Amino acid sequence: MIGMFMTAALVTVVIAFGALVRLIIGPTNPDRVVAADTINTLTVAVLILLSVLYEQFIFIDVAIVYALLSFVSTLYIAKHIGGEL
Amino acid sequence: MIPFIVTASVAFLFYLVLVIGSGPVIFWSWEEILAGVIIGLATGIICRKVFCKNENYRMLCPARLVGLVIYICGPFLVELTKANLDVAYRIITGRIRPGIIRLHSGMKSDLALTMLAHSITLTPGTLSVNVDEENHDLFIHVIHLDEGEEKKEVFEAEEIFAFMNIPAWIRRIAE
Amino acid sequence: MLADSIAFVLLVIGLIFNALGVIGLLRFPDVYTRLHASTKATTFGSIFLCLGVVVYAIAHYFWTSDSQYLMVIVHTIIAVFALAVTNAAGSHAIARAAHKSGQKPEPSVVDRLSEAGL
Structure with missing residues (x-):
C-alpha cells in the first residue's frame, strides 16, 4: 500500500515536469501563468500523498496553506497581466 | 453586535x-x-x-446549508464528472470549436452569481471569462459550440447544463 | 484487501486525469482552451488522488481507531475544497486578465465579449 502512494507521487512529479515545458516555451505570459497554476495544483496533490507516505500528517496543513497562498499569487499575477495593478 | x-x-x-x-x-x-x-x-x-x-444573514439558515452540502455532493459532482469525461475526449481527439458567448444568468444577488460562475467553470466545456455588472450577464468561453449556435445572441443559463438544473439549485440555495 | 484495491483504482483514475490535463496544456492552441484542460482535468485528478488518501485513512481508522486518522480525513477534505474553489476563481481571473491584455481566442467562431466592448 505504501509503495502505491510512492509510485503515485513519483508519477505526479513527472507529470508536473510536462507542465514545466509549457512554462518555459509558452508564447505569452498568460500561458505561463496557466502552467504555474497547474504545477501548484499538482504540488498540493503530491504533498498530500507524501504526508501519508511518510506518516507526517502536518504536511496536509502545509498543503492547505500552500493552496491558498498560490491562489493569492495567481490572482496578483493575473491582475498585473490585466493591467489593473 | x-x-x-x-x-x-x-x-x-x-x-x-x-x-x-x-x-x-x-x-x-x-x-x-x-x-x-x-x-x-x-x-x-x-x-x-x-x-x-x-x-446579509441568509446563508445562516440551516436549510440552506444542508441544501449546499446536498448540491455539492449530488448534482455538482455529476456535472463535474461529465465535464471531465468531455474534456478528456476533446484532449484525445483534438476536436474543438471554441468561442465566447453571452449567457443570461437571471441571478439577482452577487453570491448566487459567484456560485454560478464557479459551477460554470467546473462544468461541461465552459469557462467564465467576464461579468457584465449591470444586468448580471456572464461571458463564458465554450470549448465546443455546435453548428449554427454561434448565431444566437444570448444563451439562457439552463441551456448549457446537460442533466441537472443547476441554476434552479443555486437559486434555491442562495436567493 | 478491499481498501487497498479501492485506493489503487482511485489513484489510477487521478493520475490518468492529471496526465490528460497536462497533455491538453501542451496540445491545445490558445490560452483559453489550455485553461479548460488544466483547470478541469487537474482539479478532478487531484480530487481523486485525495479520495485515495481518504480511503486509506478511513481503513486505518477502523483498524486502529487512532484519532489521528480522523484528522487526516477532515484535513484532506478541507484541502480538496480549498483546491476546487481556488482553482475555479483563479482560472476565471487568468481568463479575464488574458482578455484584458488583448489576447483574442485564436481559433474561434464567435467572440461576444469583444463585440460588447467590455
Missing part, C-alpha cells in the same frame, strides 16, 4: 473542525476548546466588518 457573534461562532466552529481528534471530550481536548474560544473572540473583534460586509 450581531456581526461580532456570527464571525466569532464561525471562527470557533472552523477551529474545532481543524483540530478534530485531539482529545477525550467527544473529539476534542479542553485545551483546544479554550484556544478556540480565544481565537474566535479575537477573530470576531478584528474581522467583523469584513466578514459581514453587507449585513
